[in-house]
Amino acid sequence: METVVVRKQGNSVGVTLPAETRIRLGLEVGQELTLVEMADGIKLVKRNLKLERQMQMARETLREQADVLQELAKR
Template sequence: MYTLKLTQVGNSVGAVFPKELLARLDLQKGDELYVTESPDGVRITKTNPEFEEQMRAAKAVMKKRRAVLRELAK
């Protein structure tokens, strides 16, 4: 478990991530994090959950309509 410390950054508040956690999550300065609500509270992820859902839907369509897409690509 990691503990994040909140600190003042100008007129905002920022969280300080330990170096080990940044390495484990493959995060670097300037990366974006996405916060979504979950049944347990909030969830913080590196990937955009809305985009991930759109990609899952697109993959399902591409798999189902593979022959049509091949014809269109000609």
């Protein structure tokens, strides 16, 4: 388990990942990560653009078909 230190960076704070961790996870400078708040801490997840596109399409479909889905739920 690695330990990192929270440091002040301008008006925000940040952590520096060890080089070995960055390389092992395939992280690049400037790459966006998703921050997930959990009951016992936080989790950083590499963005999956393909999954994000699929989820956006699913949300749009659910919005467009809301009436049909509500009717099906009644049966």
